Amino acid sequence: MKNVSRGSIGGFTLIELLIVVLIIGILSAVALPMYQGAVDKSRFSTLLPAAKGIKNAEESVRAATGSYTDNMQDLEVNMENEELNFTFDVHNNLADPNLVRATSPKLENVRLASYFDYNPIMAGQKHCEAKTGDERANRLCGPLLQGQELGTTADGYNRYLLDKDIDKPTCD
Numbered sequence: 001m002k003n004v005s006r007g008s009i010g011g012f013t014l015i016e017l018l019i020v021v022l023i024i025g026i027l028s029a030v031a032l033p034m035y036q037g038a039v040d041k042s043r044f045s046t047l048l049p050a051a052k053g054i055k056n057a058e059e060s061v062r063a064a065t066g067s068y069t070d071n072m073q074d075l076e077v078n079m080e081n082e083e084l085n086f087t088f089d090v091h092n093n094l095a096d097p098n099l100v101r102a103t104s105p106k107l108e109n110v111r112l113a114s115y116f117d118y119n120p121i122m123a124g125q126k127h128c129e130a131k132t133g134d135e136r137a138n139r140l141c142g143p144l145l146q147g148q149e150l151g152t153t154a155d156g157y158n159r160y161l162l163d164k165d166i167d168k169p170t171c172d
Helices: 013-044 049-063 135-144
Strands: 084-087 101-105 107-115 128-129 147-150 157-161
Touching: 013 049, 013 107, 013 135, 049 101, 049 107, 107 135, 128 135, 135 157
Parallel strands: none
Antiparallel strands: 084 101, 101 107, 107 128, 128 157, 147 157
16 A cells, blocks of 8 residues: 655645746747737738739729829729728829828738839839837838838838739748
């Protein structure tokens, strides 16, 4: 017969519980930023097809009329996602940018800038723009989307050049 002392009843010691809590804390500290990054990339990816649709519609208008339009009713585009917001910066002189900017309320301080094909400096480029000082937004546009930092916009966003194939599906 085995002799069992009165001090040990088969439970966990305080040290063992503290070690388990410490391990869970370390794992969550590593996993949370990875999860947030994956969610942010997913939310950003919803901006790409919508902005591409508007850009293509603008290019069609330009081919037909010789100039871009800043009126959404002139574009033949169907906007299925009501949560996306778009602003147009359309100018017909070559000194100003011709682009569409897309934002989502689910993605704070980040916007996609898609430049039209007849922009004299940034033709066809896509930029991720992150509010200066927002660490999470700049992490998305920089390391997560592999954007190359280009500088700051006049309204306080850091501009990152994205790969031209960013809107093509990948198998990561």
